[in-house]
Amino acid sequence: MEKYVDIFINSFNGYASYLWKEIMNPSWTNYFYWLLVVSLLVFALEIWLPWRKNQKVMRKDFWLDLFYLFFNFFLFSLIGYNAVSDVFIELFNDGLASIGITNLVAIEVSSFPFWVQLLIMFVIADFIQWNIHRLLHRVPFLWEFHKVHHSVKEMGFAAQFRFHFMETIVYKALQYLPLAMIGFGINQFIVIHMIAVLIGHLNHANLNWDYGPFKYILNNPKMHLWHHARKLPEGAKYGVNYGLSLSIWDYLFGTAHIPYHQAELELGFPGDEDYPDDFGSQLLEPFKKD
Numbered sequence: 001m002e003k004y005v006d007i008f009i010n011s012f013n014g015y016a017s018y019l020w021k022e023i024m025n026p027s028w029t030n031y032f033y034w035l036l037v038v039s040l041l042v043f044a045l046e047i048w049l050p051w052r053k054n055q056k057v058m059r060k061d062f063w064l065d066l067f068y069l070f071f072n073f074f075l076f077s078l079i080g081y082n083a084v085s086d087v088f089i090e091l092f093n094d095g096l097a098s099i100g101i102t103n104l105v106a107i108e109v110s111s112f113p114f115w116v117q118l119l120i121m122f123v124i125a126d127f128i129q130w131n132i133h134r135l136l137h138r139v140p141f142l143w144e145f146h147k148v149h150h151s152v153k154e155m156g157f158a159a160q161f162r163f164h165f166m167e168t169i170v171y172k173a174l175q176y177l178p179l180a181m182i183g184f185g186i187n188q189f190i191v192i193h194m195i196a197v198l199i200g201h202l203n204h205a206n207l208n209w210d211y212g213p214f215k216y217i218l219n220n221p222k223m224h225l226w227h228h229a230r231k232l233p234e235g236a237k238y239g240v241n242y243g244l245s246l247s248i249w250d251y252l253f254g255t256a257h258i259p260y261h262q263a264e265l266e267l268g269f270p271g272d273e274d275y276p277d278d279f280g281s282q283l284l285e286p287f288k289k290d
Contacts, residue, residue, distance in 0.1 A: 015077055034194055035073065042157040042201040051208035051221065052263045055154055059206075065158035067279060076165050085172065109182060122192050122245070125179065130242050130249040132174050137238040142170065144286035150228060150269050151282065160200040164286060199245045208263070216251055219243040222261050223250075230268040233257055 022032035047057055109117050136146040145164040152159045202209070203224040210222040219241075227241040240257035243250050250256035268275075276282050 019074060038198050038201060042205050046206045050206050052206050055206055059154040059156050065162045069158050069161035072161050118191055126244055126246045128175050128178055129244045132171055133242045148282050151272055151275050153267050155204055157201040157205040159204040196245050217248050219245055219247045223247055223258050225265055226257055228267045230266045
């Protein structure tokens with residue numbers, strides 16, 4: 001038990017120190033400022049090339065979504081998620097070691113060229129996330145958490161990060177084992193993560209883009225807007241267009257839906273007129289009993 005307490009304390013202090021150094025030491029390899037630059041870049045594109053001309057630059061809930069961005073990426077880890085995760089990973093590894101499993105890596109990719117490693121990780125991680133996203137829509141208690149994301153009524157780049165902290169736990173828990181079985185390193189993860197953040201920003205941005213023939217591979221603003229449509233098409237009880245970075249999974253598995261391009265789609269979900277519109281209430285809403 002003492003070992004796990006030490007891991008928790010060291011991880012908690014370590015992340016706090018890391019975050020402070022990130023903020024105080026801008027550099028080209030600094031994640032905090034990469035996120036800031038990517039966000040400002042896509043925000044500038046929204047201002048320069050808006051699809052919804054009548055939507056204000058500081059759209060509805062703009063500041064709420066920005067707070068979600070920094071909460072879900074930094075504050076949530078700072079207040080304990082990072083430390084708890086490290087403890088659970090150690091418990092998981094110790095459990096495997098107790099039955100004689102000391103190495104989870106089943107597929108070794110470190111000998112592949114770096115770009116090949118990136119491509120493999122990007123595709124595998126996105127397919128896992130596509131399936132988890134479908135679960136968030138199909139499993140009732142998970143949907144209660146995912147409703148926070150679908151409470152967005154005016155779309156903009158920062159809407160990507162309006163999601164309940166429980167989604168982080170669900171995604172990370174279900175991704176951990178399959179990704180741990182492939183020998184990826186932290187450098188690959190960071191690069192893939194930043195690519196996914198950029199694509200996610202663009203998907204939620206107020207931009208009239210679909211990337212032409214590449215729309216069948218890459219998710220895009222026109223396609224993702226239909227995912228947030230308040231009214232679902234007939235036969236799609238749980239939703240459409242589940243892709244995060246890649247759209248190809250939706251085309252392959254029959255969940256793609258872009259009947260036409262409509263900038264002014266009504267967004268949300270049935271009954272969202274009674275959904276809370278502040279951060280604290282949105283975090284508590286899924287835990288309330290009917």
